């Protein structure tokens with residue numbers, strides 16, 4: 001008489017879900033009330049990038065502003081109940097840069113260093 005009752009039943013009970021959920025950055029999950037807009041600017045270098053990002057950061061309702069220098073595209077994340085794309089475009093103009101079809105504020109533009117004039121190629 002032989003008994004083969006040593007089935008590994010317990011193995012089935014110890015099924016541990018291998019949920020190694022990576023901590024996803026909060027940027028991917030947009031909080032309610034947040035909106036994102038992109039403007040084509042006349043920025044040409046990293047100084048422009050720093051200037052624009054800093055300027056926009058001080059604007060009401062802006063959560064973040066990031067300029068991609070090669071494409072000149074400024075991406076702004078903002079609180080939709082605090083500001084509007086129009087107001088943000090105006091902020092870009094007042095910093096001395098074009099925003100989409102809108103031309104830079106002349107006085108602000110004249111104060112930019114030569115390296116940042118829009119006659120220059122991206123550098």
Ligand SMILES: [Cu+2]
Nearest residue numbers: 045047048116
């Ligand atoms: Cu520049």
